[in-house]
Structure formats: structure tokens, C-alpha cells
Amino acid sequence: MSPCAHTLDAGRGAESDGFLPRLRALAETFARELPVRRVAVVGNQPLDPSPERAHTIDTADLVFRVNGFRADDPGEPTVGHRTDVVVFNRGVRPTPWLFEAYTQRLYLLIEPGRMHWEPEQYPHFWPRDLGFITVSNRDVILPLNAAMGLDALRDGLWATTGMTMIWIARTLFPEAVCDVTGMSFVDEPDQRSWSHAYDTDCPVGPEHRLALEAALVRTWIDEKSVRFHR
Structure with a gap:
């Protein structure tokens, strides 16, 4: 029995079928309060303890975390503990x-590599009763990369x-x-490997351009549509 996956498209330019409004409605069912007035988006960079940061995360209406994340243990406030949406890839x-x-969370699988070479394989450790939503390449991956000046279809x-989670x-x-x-990557766009708050370091994939990601996030910070917490 395979995990239950809802796949919407192959991400190769078909017209939108309303993926984003339907995903928003689904995500709202996992929110702490409605309407959603504040979201927290938490990456896996090692950070110093901060009760203020942890409180900011745990009191958001919706908390997003990425891949094999770390959450706080009791008495160690750093990045909070609440998790409502998990955005992950096949290499998690x-x-x-x-x-x-996990039954109280929404899991979103991104798979830009499926537009090129990535096989449809699920992690062997995935719970058999845990489904996930496959994120639309057409509605998410391609627009994001266009905003960064990348062509995912042409150049891989x-x-x-x-970044996709943000x-x-x-x-x-x-x-x-x-x-x-x-x-x-916001402060270290030239790094060649990731330091992880829980796991061992790993190399930055050759398909990524961190400087372009950093530039776009800094634009959002300057526009005050993103508040960045170090």
C-alpha cells in the first residue's frame, strides 16, 4: 500500500485549475485561528535559543516547517514546537x-525534479496511513522560479x-x-553546504541558486511583507 498522494499536474504549462484557492482552503482547516492574520515560516538553520522567537512562532495562526525539521524540546525555547504545515521533498x-x-498536520510534497529526471518514489519510512498533497509545479514552482529569473523547464x-515554502x-x-x-541563505548566499539544526551537514544541490533566493527574500523584507527573525 502506497501513501495517499493527490497529484494535480505534471507542471508543464497547462492552464491553472484553481490549485491555489483549494490549497488555501485546505490549509485553513489546520490553522489555530481564522482568519489567518499571521503565518510563521521556519527553516532548519541552527539558531541560538530565543524565547521571543519561539513565542512568535508558536502564537502564529499557521506554522510552516520544512523537510526533516527540528522543534523545541521542553525548556529549550528556540524555534517553538507547533507545526501545522510541513513542506518536504522526496529526499527528506x-x-x-x-x-x-502527523494526523493533525498538512504535508505538502514539492517535486520540481519530476519535470526532468526525478522518479516517483516515496521514502521507505513514510507512514502507510499518512497522505500528502503534491504541490503543483505549474502554479507554484514555475512562477517562483520566474520571479528569481530561473527557467526550471529549460535549465533544470x-x-x-x-524558499518554496516561503x-x-x-x-x-x-x-x-x-x-x-x-x-x-538570506545572510549566506555563497554557502556550498547546509548546516542543520538536528541532522548532519549536506551539500547545496547544484540545481539551486542561493544568491537569487536571497535577493528576492531581501526585497520582501524591504517591502515589509516579510519579517525576518535571526
Whole structure:
């Protein structure tokens, strides 16, 4: 039995079928309060403890986390504990928090590589009763990469999962305050490997261009549509 996946398109230019409004409606069912006035988007950069940052995350109406994330243990306030939406790719590495209370979360799979070479394989450790939504390449991946000046179809270059998570949160809830943290590429666009708050370091994939991601996020910070927390 395979995990239940809802696949909407192959991401090769067909007209939109209303993916984003339907995804927003689904995400709202996982929100702490409605309407969603503030979202927290949390990456996996190692950060110093901060009760203020942890409180900002845990009191958001909707909390997004990425891949094999780390959440706070009791007495160690750093990035909070609440998790409502998990954005992940097929190479996700499990952590003790990834499947915690998974029936109370929304899991979103991004798969830009399916436009080129990536096979349709699911992690062997995925719970058999946990479904997920496959994010539309057409409605999310291609517009984001166009905003960064990349052509995912032509060149096989695309945004990181963390950057895609920020884009999803802002696109679904453009009227909400967006608190972003744990994204090391904003301050370190030249890095060649990722440091992880829980797992070992890993190389930055050759399909990513962190400098372009950093430039776009800084634009959002300057426009005050994103509040960045270090």
C-alpha cells in the first residue's frame, strides 16, 4: 500500500485549475485561528535559543516547517514546537519531530525534479496511513522560479524547498503578516553546504541558486511583507 498522494499536474504549462484557492482552503482547516492574520515560516538553520522567537512562532495562526525539521524540546525555547504545515521533498531525512502528531498536520510534497529526471518514489519510512498533497509545479514552482529569473523547464534549476515554502505561505495568505526564520541563505548566499539544526551537514544541490533566493527574500523584507527573525 502506497501513501495517499493527490497529484494535480505534471507542471508543464497547462492552464491553472484553481490549485491555489483549494490549497488555501485546505490549509485553513489546520490553522489555530481564522482568519489567518499571521503565518510563521521556519527553516532548519541552527539558531541560538530565543524565547521571543519561539513565542512568535508558536502564537502564529499557521506554522510552516520544512523537510526533516527540528522543534523545541521542553525548556529549550528556540524555534517553538507547533507545526501545522510541513513542506518536504522526496529526499527528506526523518527526525524525531517529522511525524509527531502527523494526523493533525498538512504535508505538502514539492517535486520540481519530476519535470526532468526525478522518479516517483516515496521514502521507505513514510507512514502507510499518512497522505500528502503534491504541490503543483505549474502554479507554484514555475512562477517562483520566474520571479528569481530561473527557467526550471529549460535549465533544470529551481528554488530550494525552504524558499518554496516561503513562497507558498505568502501566496496562499498575501494579507497575513509573514514571520520567517531559520533560512541561512538570506545572510549566506555563497554557502556550498547546509548546516542543520538536528541532522548532519549536506551539500547545496547544484540545481539551486542561493544568491537569487536571497535577493528576492531581501526585497520582501524591504517591502515589509516579510519579517525576518535571526
